Amino acid sequence: MPELDDIITIVDEDGNEHDVCVFGVLEVDGNKYAILAPMSEDKDEVEQDGESKEDGEGGEAFVLRFDQDEDGNEIMVEIDDEEWEKVKHVCLEELDEIDFVVE
Numbered sequence: 001m002p003e004l005d006d007i008i009t010i011v012d013e014d015g016n017e018h019d020v021c022v023f024g025v026l027e028v029d030g031n032k033y034a035i036l037a038p039m040s041e042d043k044d045e046v047e048q049d050g051e052s053k054e055d056g057e058g059g060e061a062f063v064l065r066f067d068q069d070e071d072g073n074e075i076m077v078e079i080d081d082e083e084w085e086k087v088k089h090v091c092l093e094e095l096d097e098i099d100f101v102v103e
Contacts, residue, residue, distance in 0.1 A: 005022065005023075007019055007020070007021050008020060010076060018038060020036040020038055021036065021037050022036060023035040024091075028086050028087050028090045029086065032065070032066040033065050034066065034076060036061065036062055036064060038060060063079060064076035064078060065079050
């Protein structure tokens with residue numbers, strides 16, 4: 001399983017490879033989810049011109065669920081809107097619990 005801030009390559013259903021940054025891994029209802037953002041061509045900066053699923057503004061981010069294929073290998077799969085709402089709710093709760101310190 002990738003760690004926070006890892007850059008991994010995922011392959012979409014058309015066989016295209018995409019480099020993404022792992023912003024976090026959450027557990028919701030017994031499933032694990034990765035919060036991911038596409039990388040720019042530079043690979044040092046996350047793209048800033050995408051749309052978020054939530055509000056259509058700002059950088060693009062998406063969530064995939066960890067699963068296993070028929071051979072038992074770990075894979076990431078897309079989630080539906082209902083699952084997205086559950087993950088979003090837990091993510092927002094965790095953000096509320098973080099104390100941000102400005103120095």
